[in-house]
Amino acid sequence: MKVISCEKPKRFVEKEEEIPMIKQGEVLIKVKSIGICGTDIHAFYGNQPFFTYPRVLGHELSGEIVEAGVNDCELKAGDSVAVLPYLECGKCIACRQGKTNCCTNMKVFGVHIDGGMKEYIKLPIDHVIKINGISFDQGAMIEPLSIGAHAVRRSKIRDNQFALVIGGGPIGLGVMKFAKLAGAKVIAMDINEERLQFCKDWAQADFTINAREEPVEAITMFTNGDFPEVVFDATGNKSSMMNAFQYVSHGGLLVYVGLVKDDITFNDPEFHKREMSLLGSRNATREDFKYVISCVENGDIDVNPIITKRLKLNDIAAGFEVVTNPTNNIIKAIIEV
Incomplete structure (x- = not known):
């Protein structure tokens, strides 16, 4: 599969990797849409806190489940999902209080660990949320909107x-x-x-x-x-x-x-x-994600006007500086995989 890695500030490299194998409790996703966000921009230009290189960016993600084991989340192959990219430890004081968004050992997908600028990803099955009622582009917008919510x-x-x-x-x-x-x-x-x-x-x-x-x-x-x-x-x-x-x-x-x-x-x-x-205010919780998804589904929020630029996975290396240049007044760029 194709992978785009940020090797150092201002340098993307295209690589080939094997499609990941999943184990029980994980899900394999074919990535469909990736939002470019401020974190990706700061990382690309060398200004992102808590960040090391090389890193595969991308945490505003939607996709289609390719493989899922037996689970209690009612998720199966063919489901459309949005990604909850904050991988918490589940044990620290914040997690014990239900504040998983500010876990003391937080690993954010695409920030602390490699993210979604690739064709396939695997994640814990409890970190994806079904979005069968909305588009993949809308699904990629759930994470940034959840931060606001x-x-x-x-x-x-x-x-x-x-x-x-x-x-x-x-x-x-x-x-x-x-x-x-x-x-x-x-x-x-x-x-x-x-x-x-x-x-x-x-x-x-x-x-x-x-x-x-x-x-x-x-x-x-x-x-x-x-x-x-x-x-x-x-x-x-x-x-x-x-x-x-x-x-x-x-x-x-x-x-x-x-x-x-x-x-x-x-x-x-x-x-x-x-x-x-x-x-x-850091990140968001599953509760916020569910609320935002419901707002998109019922028409309280129309995300389409925010998406003002699209590019392909192949175009990231050549086009990233263009879509992130403030003078171009792009509100949100979406990568189509």
Whole structure:
């Protein structure tokens, strides 16, 4: 089978490997669609935390089961599935509390271990979820959307509260959409006017702010001086993440959805006087995946407009820098296998 490996920053190599053999408790999947995400981009350019080379990237995945042993998951050959790529240990304090998304010994498919930029993969059978009612492209979008859903669920945002979402990439768009579904009034912030328009059109953001202009003044106006009860930063940008503290209401919450390979600092008096809460939101859980799948199935979320570029597995080495160049304004690129 064909495998695309990132041997070092900015270098993909095509290889041939044997189709993996599965044992009891595993499932063999023919990969169909792979989403290119921020983690893949950071890894390709050498900026991804907790990462080593060489590595086969790809964890936003959907495919078709080729082989499955006897199981309690009602999965069989021919089923369409989405991949839950977070391989937890099941024993640590986080796992014992049901927080498998932040396992102390987490192995993320395509990050800590080789992922899905290949024709076939094998996984533990309890890390795939049936998606027979949706397309493979939609299935590849379940993981990034679940990250947004998880962040919103952790925030416990309530009806009619203000949610400021900083960053209009796929993760931020997901946060906006699920915040709207939770009843929040959403303010979208980005530096790209075209992307801000997409936030209004697709995520139904109530207000938009260009971060290069006067964000504090705009936030003051939109919230009548109260500031948002919840601020989500989905940029993975150090400057943005530090600036986000000033946008939170007194008694409010800041949620870091993005990750940056750096230290974050903040002014303690500003933090303290607000009695702010600060949360990290990492990955997602099976519960989040199931919720997102149901939202796609019932039409609450239309993922098709987010997918703005497609390429073949053969084209990754030549086309990756093109599809990840911000000036091309590609929202989400999908690799078709």
